[in-house]
Amino acid sequence: MEITGGGRLEVRITSADVGKRVSVRYVTDSAEPGGKFTDAVGVLTSWDAGVLLITRKSGETVRIAESSLAAGKIVPAAPARRRGPSATFAELARATARAWQPVESEPLGEWTLRAADGFTRRANSALPLGDPGLPVAEALTHVRAWYAARKLPAYIQTATGAEGTQELLCAALDRHGWHREVSAEVRIAALAPIGDLDADVSAVRLSRTAEEPWLRRYQRFSGDEEAGPAVRSVLASGPSVWFASVTGTGEVPAAIGRLVVDGRWAGFMAVEVDPDQRRRGLATSVMTALARQALDEGASAAWLQVEADNDGARALYDGMGFAPHHHYHHYRWAEA
Secondary structure, three states: OEEOOOOOEEEOOOHHHOOOEEEEEEEOOOOOOOOOEEEEEEEEEEEEOOEEEEEOOOOOEEEEEHHHEEEEEEOOOOOOOOOOOOOOHHHHHHHHHHOOOOOEEEEEOOEEEEEOOOOOOHHHOEEEOOOOOOOHHHHHHHHHHHHHOOOOOOEEEEEEOOOOOOHHHHHHHHHOOEEEEEEEEEEEEEOHHHHOOOOOOOOEEEEOOOOHHHHHHOOOOOOOOOOHHHHHHHHHOOOEEEEEEEOOOOOOOOEEEEEEEEOOEEEEEEEEEOHHHOOOOHHHHHHHHHHHHHHHOOOOEEEEEEEOOOHHHHHHHHHOOOEEEEEEEEEEEOOO
């Protein structure tokens, strides 16, 4: 915080700094004498009618009364990671999108409207990576109409927590009646250490297609024949796609995984293990086998997505060297 020569805290931000990353200190309850100070760091997304909104990197919005401010300053973007690959948000967002492609898409300026018969939010949401070519309110109306025509809920995928992410768009979505429904982390790591893990890969089978046994283990596939074509289309999409499986009892694999190799990037998805077969290292074996395949194709960096409340997966990926790059969120239009 800024401290003047007299030792007092100083507010050095104004409403003109909306859109910048700031750090503030404020009183948690200014109505009580001796209220406690607390801090908030994030993007200043609004300063209106005496209230500041600051969006943290997790996507959480903090409301702060202007009257409770004790100090504030603009701060630089978070420092670059000291380990693993470097990556801009735009590069990583496009790589993750290429690895999970919709059945149908349509541009709206630099936004992309995506649909896949409702199979996953990622394949059925607008991806806003630039200017939609319309005022935001009009763009949101267009998005709603596009999904309504397909009898799908209207979703927009956004990101927070890295340089160039979309905190201001998140704030605009909040103002226009959209609600954040789910959030997850995008994590990245160096690929070679994953391929070098001491894991038994002898039982891991790789295939170019999602065969029926693989689909039986995949928890997002319900077996609905009407949804089947969209599921298979999305799973097969990407520059170089591989499916891993470990034989289990009967016709359902004990573990599965999916890999998309795209230039220097290797994206890991759908890593799942039979609950009765956990803690045997099968997920590590699947990841290692897929990483070695990606290394053979020239990749050097890895990414994956994990929901914030999946503690088991987060612990596994921590041990492999994955660290958070940014958070992504799905906002849904709340119909009246």
